[in-house]
Amino acid sequence: MTNPAIAAGGLRKSYGDKVVLDGIDLRIPAGTVFALLGPNGAGKTTVVKILSTLIPPGEGSGPIGVGGHDLATEPQAVRAAIGVTGQFSAVDGLITGEENMLLMADLHHLSKAEGRRVVAELLARFDLTEAAGKPASTYSGGMKRRLDIAMTLVGNPRIIFLDEPTTGLDPRSRHTMWGIIRGLVAEGVTVFLTTQYLEEADELADRIAVLHRGRIAAEGSADELKRIVPGGHVRLRFTGPDAYRAAALALADATPDDESLALHLPSDGTQRALRAILDRLDAAGVEADELTVHTPDLDDVFFALTDAAVPAPAEEAVR
Numbered sequence: 001m002t003n004p005a006i007a008a009g010g011l012r013k014s015y016g017d018k019v020v021l022d023g024i025d026l027r028i029p030a031g032t033v034f035a036l037l038g039p040n041g042a043g044k045t046t047v048v049k050i051l052s053t054l055i056p057p058g059e060g061s062g063p064i065g066v067g068g069h070d071l072a073t074e075p076q077a078v079r080a081a082i083g084v085t086g087q088f089s090a091v092d093g094l095i096t097g098e099e100n101m102l103l104m105a106d107l108h109h110l111s112k113a114e115g116r117r118v119v120a121e122l123l124a125r126f127d128l129t130e131a132a133g134k135p136a137s138t139y140s141g142g143m144k145r146r147l148d149i150a151m152t153l154v155g156n157p158r159i160i161f162l163d164e165p166t167t168g169l170d171p172r173s174r175h176t177m178w179g180i181i182r183g184l185v186a187e188g189v190t191v192f193l194t195t196q197y198l199e200e201a202d203e204l205a206d207r208i209a210v211l212h213r214g215r216i217a218a219e220g221s222a223d224e225l226k227r228i229v230p231g232g233h234v235r236l237r238f239t240g241p242d243a244y245r246a247a248a249l250a251l252a253d254a255t256p257d258d259e260s261l262a263l264h265l266p267s268d269g270t271q272r273a274l275r276a277i278l279d280r281l282d283a284a285g286v287e288a289d290e291l292t293v294h295t296p297d298l299d300d301v302f303f304a305l306t307d308a309a310v311p312a313p314a315e316e317a318v319r
């Protein structure tokens with residue numbers, strides 16, 4: 001990777017005694033989607049704010065490059081290369097969607113004619129043409145998010161930070177948002193996404209980092225992450241009881257399921273692990289009728305890496 005869109009080494013930030021980021025390394029290739037995953041308060045927004053120049057990095061942080069520019073010495077160039085949407089949305093509810101957009105066009109010094117052209121195009125693309133003349137305060141949550149992204153795109157950024165883009169949206173609006181994000185990536189935009197939703201990271205991200213206690217607890221593709229937690233297994237099913245019994249003898253470490261003539265073996269699901277199982281079956285002269293690989297889902301990963309798995313004790317009913 002020669003020219004990453006975002007590169008940061010040893011990112012730190014503390015508020016008083018509270019260490020929020022305790023040395024985070026990021027390297028995000030251009031044109032990819034990176035998801036920073038973490039529970040409430042993990043520090044996701046803090047990372048976005050630092051990378052987008054809204055707050056300074058903490059003392060002791062290493063160099064930070066965004067869009068090929070050094071954050072410390074070229075903050076203006078960084079700002080010109082990026083778009084930020086999310087918890088600190090720029091949407092002004094008192095004016096119409098179109099007025100919000102035109103304001104952004106002014107901010108980006110587009111001529112009147114160019115501004116109108118770009119705004120009309122983006123409003124149409126985000127299905128907001130009809131609502132363009134209405135005050136943004138009357139928009140639904142999904143419409144506001146779409147307007148927010150459309151406003152960001154007026155400046156044609158190559159890197160977009162989406163801070164929890166679908167939090168609070170209904171499933172339909174969430175899917176619309178996912179489609180929008182995929183569209184941006186298809187155009188070569190780099191997307192830095194923060195999310196609390198494992199499904200969202202799984203759907204969209206090329207790489208996922210789990211932020212926990214100020215550090216990146218794990219990083220990789222969704223599949224790589226799923227392989228690092230226990231819970232993966234291979235299921236072999238047999239149609240005849242003889243083959244099932246012979247296989248159970250050959251694979252003594254398997255957990256048998258006599259009712260469905262199936263054997264379960266713990267496995268990380270890699271090609272090497274599968275080949276080893278099949279070799280053992282071959283040696284015993286048995287063939288499975290069905291082989292399925294179960295990898296843990298991102299929930300398993302998240303819960304294994306954070307303490308989120310420990311459920312809060314149920315509160316006793318107050319009488």
Ligand SMILES: Nc1ncnc2c1ncn2[C@@H]1O[C@H](COP(=O)(O)OP(=O)(O)OP(=O)(O)O)[C@@H](O)[C@H]1O
Pocket residue numbers: 015020038039040041042043044045046047196
């Ligand atoms: N200006 C500030 N002063 C003091 N503490 C702060 C400040 N900003 C953030 N924090 C603390 O830093 C921690 C990380 O906050 P941050 O908003 O980055 O988390 P997050 O992962 O984005 O969470 P959420 O999903 O709730 O938005 C929190 O404990 C928060 O209280």
